[in-house]
Amino acid sequence: MVIVQQTSIGTRVCGQLCTRIAPISDSFDDTAEREQGSRFLPRFDSAGLLTAIAQDSASGEVLMVAFMDREALDATRATALAHFHSRSRGRLWMKGESSGHVLHVEAILVDCDQDALVLKVRPAGAACHTGERTCFYRTLDGETLTRHDG
């Protein structure tokens, strides 16, 4: 069977396997399209993950960083609430699913090579499971961590 795939940079014809081995966006050199184009072509790493940074849309503070697989990305876009993939638990989790401190996603920024996102968020409470507003509540000072107000 011959498969014809239509992409933003042209049509290609390939054998059956090409769609099974990798998504079209990972199977040929599409650097220019990813960097300069207007198509969303997320590039998941070898573990199937993107890096996702949650940034407070009002204060600009970086609140947390986590990873998203396709499922978490789709759930985030469908609900406008931040979802991630837990590497330790091996499952989808919605930020705030137990605490109620969800992150309302107001915008999603995409980086040059489309392997990282910034979520501009409005937090419903402390973003950190420790109860801190942000996970980044300490500054490295020599060998010592110091709590800060920022």
Place this chain on the structure above:
Amino acid sequence: MVIVQQTSIGTRVCGQLCTRIAPISDSFDDTAEREQGSRFLPRFDSAGLLTAIAQDSASGEVLMVAFMDREALDATRATALAHFHSRSRGRLWMKGESSGHVLHVEAILVDCDQDALVLKVRPAGAACHTGERTCFYRTLDGETLTRHDG
């Protein structure tokens, strides 16, 4: 042979292997120490990497995200210039080593479980290799990426 190891949360005695298999900070449950303590105990993932976010210290804009191994972390701290580990090239790189657009590191924030850093930086030029000020120069709008001014 018996090895006695002094840690910030006490002394433990263990067999020879414990120091060979893993660093002390990864070999027992030190969650409370990592989250609440003042000791810097970076937690590298299974690939030996931390996530490092570069944020403009003046504007608050997220400029880029990359990964640091121990070597990149040490080089960053020693020089106050951002260094990362390139996963694709498998080597240390200093941001700006070819473009001259280095990132001067003014502060390092550490997250709750110490597997991610925010570098507060003063960029010497465009942070993105595409020539953009930040790598996050596009917003996801439906299925389309739109350039933005932020």
